[in-house]
Structure formats: C-alpha cells, structure tokens
Amino acid sequence: MIAKVITGKSFGGCVRYLLEREQSIVLDSSGVRDYDIKAIIADLNAQRKLRPQLSNAVGHTALSWSNEDRDKLTVEKMVEHAKEYMNKMGIKDTQYLTVLHTDKQHPHLHIVYNRVDNNGKTLDNFNHWHKSRKICREMTERYGYHFGKGKAQVNRQALRGNARIRYAIHDALKSTLAKAKSWKQVETSLREKDINIHYKYRSGTKDVQGVSFEKDGVKFKGSAIDRKFSYNGIDRQLKENNRLEMQLAPTPKRDFLAKQIREVLGVNTGQQHHHDASHGSGLLDILLQPEYTAPEPDSLDDAEKRRRKRKKRKNTQSRGISR
Structure with a gap:
C-alpha cells in the first residue's frame, strides 16, 4: 500500500x-x-x-x-x-x-x-x-x-505534477551521490540538472541542520524525497565515498621502499654478487611482504650456551699447545 x-x-x-x-x-x-x-x-x-x-x-x-x-x-x-x-x-x-x-x-x-x-x-x-x-x-x-520493490519500480512516465518533480530530484541525487565526495560537487552536479539546494541553519549559527531541493519552483525537504537524502544521510554518504577513495588510491611508499632495497642489493645496477641473483630477488620479495617481520634473536640461554662452548674449546686448545 x-x-x-x-x-x-x-x-x-x-x-x-x-x-x-x-x-x-x-x-x-x-x-x-x-x-x-x-x-x-x-x-x-x-x-x-x-x-x-x-x-x-x-x-x-x-x-x-x-x-x-x-x-x-x-x-x-x-x-x-x-x-x-x-x-x-x-x-x-x-x-x-x-x-x-x-x-x-x-x-x-x-x-x-x-x-x-x-x-x-x-x-x-x-x-x-x-x-x-x-x-x-x-x-x-x-x-x-x-x-x-522500492522507487526503482515506479513508472516515471506515468507520474504527473509534484510527484514527477520529486522523482526527478530523487534520481538526480542517486546518480550524483554515487560518485560525489563533497557538497560542492553535489551542488555543481544538481545545478546542471536545474536543481537548487537550500540549507537550513541552526538559529544564530552557521551550523547546517537541514537541506531542501528545488526544481521548477517546487521545493522538497531532503527527507521527504527519501530518508537517505536528509542532510545527515547525504553527509555520511560523502564521507564514505572519501573513505573508499582513500582505500583504493595507490600508495607510493611501498614502491619507494622496493627501489631502495634493490639499490642496496644491486639488483638494478648490474653489480655481481657472490650469491645467485635469484637469491637477492627472493630476499627482496620477502622483505616487501606486508606480513614480513625480522626473525627474533636467539634466546639468551641459547646464546650463553654457545658462548661457554666456544670458551671451553678455546681453553682446551690453549692447554694442548702449552704441553
């Protein structure tokens, strides 16, 4: 109904x-x-x-x-x-x-x-x-x-009067908010479709608390077009669009680190090493892995055992020479 x-x-x-x-x-x-x-x-x-x-x-x-x-x-x-x-x-x-x-x-x-x-x-x-x-x-x-099944199923051609204008604003907002990342972009996109934005400010301040959209002299509150088109709803969508763009944007940090490591290993300079080049590339790949962590040093107990063993071997050799 x-x-x-x-x-x-x-x-x-x-x-x-x-x-x-x-x-x-x-x-x-x-x-x-x-x-x-x-x-x-x-x-x-x-x-x-x-x-x-x-x-x-x-x-x-x-x-x-x-x-x-x-x-x-x-x-x-x-x-x-x-x-x-x-x-x-x-x-x-x-x-x-x-x-x-x-x-x-x-x-x-x-x-x-x-x-x-x-x-x-x-x-x-x-x-x-x-x-x-x-x-x-x-x-x-x-x-x-x-x-x-929602507004997508409404026959736009059959609409008349204010209903036709309301759905025209709805469709324009939907396409605009699919890619806009700021209110300025929203204003520009809607202006191209002959739709104006009116902001409602909290009394005595510059804090926006509501938004309306006007086309052909007919004005609708954003929430009257759809709940998601209230001022807060649109603002959340713009912030989400910015967040997704930041996630998908390429980061030069990893490429810069790779270049530095290649220079150290001589992979890009043609230098010859005593180890195989594939060994250097393998090391590079390991170092560039996001999950890579340097191996933990041996425990103090193991290191102390090796130190004592070396000392004992050295003392034995010394006693043999003195004889």
Missing part, C-alpha cells in the same frame, strides 16, 4: 479528473452532494470561502495496492482503509470524496478533500510526505499486504 499525496488549487479540475471517466465509482463521501459533478464542485468551493487566503485548498491522495493484493481486497476493505488512512493523517471534520478507479491493473482509489475544515480552519500538511509513508508502511505490515 502506497500513497501519492498532492495539494492543488482547483476543485473543479480535480473532481472532473476523478469522475469524468467510465471506470470511476464514488465509494464514500461526506459534506458534498456526490450524485452530480457540478454539485460536488460547488459544495467544495463554498466551504473553501471560509478561508479565502488559502490558495492550495485542494487535498488529493491516491491510495494504491500491489496487484498481488487483489484477492485480499474488497471494495468494503478499501473504503475502511481509506477512512483509517485519513484519520491517521489528521484529515477530519471536513468534506471529502472517495472514488474507485478501475482503469489500471493494480487496485487503487482517490481521496479528494477540503483543506478548509467544517469550522473554517486549515488542515495542516506539514511534513505530510514523510507522515504518509510511515502510515502506509504500518498499515501494509499490519494487514499483510505486499511490499513493493
């Missing part, structure tokens, strides 16, 4: 889009005369006049399920899920219309509601992208519905 959340200005355009097709059925409604398109539009516009300064009064959510869930769903269950979703989203005490569409393979319905509630107050939509994803995930788990 997923939700596409949209806000708009025209109830007329939204309602006509939902109902002027053969494959649409009104499942549920409140506060509107749902038997006629013109009457629905008139009722919604009458209530929005309670707060005329609110331009984006149209709330529109498309709830979709995987085609694999078709056998688990009934029309009654879809209506119940729509009501539960609205309640959790805080869409209460306002006009709404729930419409089933059967023009796609997967089960889905649309909810259009008035952001001006029955008391003339505005329904808050702060952080509604993130809130909606959390609710859908919780409901999907609780009812045992199929989890999709």
Whole structure:
C-alpha cells in the first residue's frame, strides 16, 4: 500500500479528473452532494470561502495496492482503509470524496478533500510526505499486504505534477551521490540538472541542520524525497565515498621502499654478487611482504650456551699447545 499525496488549487479540475471517466465509482463521501459533478464542485468551493487566503485548498491522495493484493481486497476493505488512512493523517471534520478507479491493473482509489475544515480552519500538511509513508508502511505490515520493490519500480512516465518533480530530484541525487565526495560537487552536479539546494541553519549559527531541493519552483525537504537524502544521510554518504577513495588510491611508499632495497642489493645496477641473483630477488620479495617481520634473536640461554662452548674449546686448545 502506497500513497501519492498532492495539494492543488482547483476543485473543479480535480473532481472532473476523478469522475469524468467510465471506470470511476464514488465509494464514500461526506459534506458534498456526490450524485452530480457540478454539485460536488460547488459544495467544495463554498466551504473553501471560509478561508479565502488559502490558495492550495485542494487535498488529493491516491491510495494504491500491489496487484498481488487483489484477492485480499474488497471494495468494503478499501473504503475502511481509506477512512483509517485519513484519520491517521489528521484529515477530519471536513468534506471529502472517495472514488474507485478501475482503469489500471493494480487496485487503487482517490481521496479528494477540503483543506478548509467544517469550522473554517486549515488542515495542516506539514511534513505530510514523510507522515504518509510511515502510515502506509504500518498499515501494509499490519494487514499483510505486499511490499513493493522500492522507487526503482515506479513508472516515471506515468507520474504527473509534484510527484514527477520529486522523482526527478530523487534520481538526480542517486546518480550524483554515487560518485560525489563533497557538497560542492553535489551542488555543481544538481545545478546542471536545474536543481537548487537550500540549507537550513541552526538559529544564530552557521551550523547546517537541514537541506531542501528545488526544481521548477517546487521545493522538497531532503527527507521527504527519501530518508537517505536528509542532510545527515547525504553527509555520511560523502564521507564514505572519501573513505573508499582513500582505500583504493595507490600508495607510493611501498614502491619507494622496493627501489631502495634493490639499490642496496644491486639488483638494478648490474653489480655481481657472490650469491645467485635469484637469491637477492627472493630476499627482496620477502622483505616487501606486508606480513614480513625480522626473525627474533636467539634466546639468551641459547646464546650463553654457545658462548661457554666456544670458551671451553678455546681453553682446551690453549692447554694442548702449552704441553
């Protein structure tokens, strides 16, 4: 179960889009005369006049399920899920219309509601992208519905409005962060795709605590595009890219050490040694091994035994000469 959340200005355009097709059925409604398109539009516009300064009064959510869930769903269950979703989203005490569409393979319905509630107050939509994803995930788990395979499976060509822009930013960020190692590189790469970055600073300081991305005049918080695109998430990815580059970068230290050892052994100078050249190369290879450690000296006990043995042999020889 997923939700596409949209806000708009025209109830007329939204309602006509939902109902002027053969494959649409009104499942549920409140506060509107749902038997006629013109009457629905008139009722919604009458209530929005309670707060005329609110331009984006149209709330529109498309709830979709995987085609694999078709056998688990009934029309009654879809209506119940729509009501539960609205309640959790805080869409209460306002006009709404729930419409089933059967023009796609997967089960889905649309909810259009008035952001001006029955008391003339505005329904808050702060952080509604993130809130909606959390609710859908919780409901999907609780009812045992199929989890999709992520944003890679979304049909970009079918997207419209803010959803199309959001996914365009998502895809641009994904490709940019695969190789960027600094925020400056991120800014440059996104600017080439007509995407601007806006930083949010902690009050009275220069400490960044958030980031937003803007394209075609529409702005999204990084976490609203994807959790990994929050400021902290992107910063961690940039640091990880730098760490991996450092690991893969060639280090001249070992080559320099090899050159010094070859010069000492005369491998590169053509000098002749009393030992075989292959012996020198073998020694060089051993010394250059990262695991190489010099052999430990003999223990003091063994060294002392050899010293006494030599001394005894020397004394014996001395006594023989004196005779």
